[in-house]
Amino acid sequence: MDDLKNFTRQEIKEICATLDFEKYRGDQVFEGVYKGAENIDDIKGLPAKHKQALKEKYFISGLKTAAMAVSKIDSTVKFLFELEDGEKIESVLIPDKERNTLCISSQVGCACGCGFCATATLGLRRNLTCGEIINQFIYTSNGTGLKVDNLVFMGMGEPLLNWENVKKAVAILNDEKGYHFSRARVTVSTVGILPVMKEIADNDYKFKLAVSIITADNELRDKLVPMNKKYPLIEIAKMCRYFSKKHEEPLMFEYPLFAGINDSIKDAEALYQLMKGVNYKLNVIPYNSVSGKEFTKPSRETALVFQEFFTARGIMAFIRKEKGADISGACGQLAAVYRDKG
Ligand code: SF4
Structure with a gap:
């Protein structure tokens, strides 16, 4: 069946x-x-x-909501879903004045092992099916009565390592007889799975591509993102240039900021130099602490200086607002709750 x-x-x-x-x-x-x-x-x-x-x-599959938590600070809603085989995943709905964003998972756990990420501690348990990906959208909308305007594949898992199912789910979400999500309202984020990035660059899939750069220092990236040993930064930068030649739309670079690790002007300069020739926007994400991890959040001033380095050079740079801090709802905190719940 x-x-x-x-x-x-x-x-x-x-x-x-x-x-x-x-x-x-x-x-x-x-x-x-x-x-x-x-x-x-x-x-x-x-x-x-x-x-x-x-x-x-x-x-026709459904999805069981095992738990739901609503932030008292900003109304972010975190869902813990139980899958048919008892595995659990999380999705986070982030309401905002302009739009409601849903952060969805693509895998149960993740094989990438990023040092700062709570999901990494689970290892990869399995890929989600296309239906399990779509159901997160259906059940978070139904569960809150909120219209989801914007979808980001930034929950548990590396979406490009479950590419066939993610690709299919996006096609269904885009479909005019499905949910009719436009390219502008779907973002898929990767740590840099090069063969799939090449396929995305060579085609016209209806989503925006985000790349988690993390740091422009290859040695440091090897430690923070073990996948960097397989797909090194220099090759990712080349692929980003290739993407920019083929697409008008800018890439989004995700840059979690860790205090004292990748948040200096020297780090900003290294990123700027590495990505010359790439059309990108920068999303600076002051790190959200995860229990058991040694990384800490930089000061607001440090984040502003980092952002200003890029805006002064004509690159659109944003600082992501922290959401759902009281319910561990922000990105990178999903698995800690899952693990605690057993
Ligand atoms: S940051 Fe993303 S790719 Fe890295 S371990 Fe976590 S979920 Fe996987």
């Missing part, structure tokens, strides 16, 4: 064709799945014999 949420509209059309349904039934089934059908019998307008034929091989 397979989940209908694991298939794009085109694939559902092919499934319907193999079952000898009329041509238009593929769209009808796809729309039914994304207009709230909780099981195949709920799909409106589909004859009973078609439903029966589908049910022999397929089902």
Whole structure:
């Protein structure tokens, strides 16, 4: 049995064709799945014999909300979801005046082992299916009644190491008969999985690409991001230049700022030099402490000086506001709660 949420509209059309349904039934089934059908019998307008034929091989998945916490500071909502096999993942919904952003997970745990990240302590348990990725969007919207305007793949896992399922989930989210998310409202973030970055550069996928640079010092990056040994910074910078030649849209560089580690003007200068020729915006993220990790957050002044270094050189640089501090809801803190809950 397979989940209908694991298939794009085109694939559902092919499934319907193999079952000898009329041509238009593929769209009808796809729309039914994304207009709230909780099981195949709920799909409106589909004859009973078609439903029966589908049910022999397929089902429509749901997602169990194991826990939910709402920040008293800024109304950020953290969801702990339990998957069919008992594994748990988190999604974080961040309401804001201008837009509501949902941070979703792409894997249970992560294999990348980044030294500053709580999720890394879990190791990789498994990839999420396409349906499990999409369900985070459906169940956080339904669970809060909030309209999600913006989706970021920055929760648990390295999205480009679960690329086939992430790619499919984005296609369904983009689909006009699915959720019709435009390119501008979906961001996929990576630590730099080069072969997949190349594929993204060579194609026109409907999302923005963010790269977690972390530091411009290759040796330090080897320690902070073990994946750097496989895909080193210098090659990532080359790939970013290649991306900029092929796409008008700027890349987003994510730069967590750790006190005394990567937050000096020298660090800013090194990043600036390394990324010459790349069209990018910079998102400076003062680090959120994770229990058991030695990294600390720099002062507000340090973050402002780091930001100013780039804005003075014509590069758009932002400082990300901390969200959900009282519920461990900010990025990089997901797994600590998961582990505590067992
Ligand atoms: S920072 Fe991202 S890529 Fe690195 S271990 Fe954490 S989840 Fe994985």
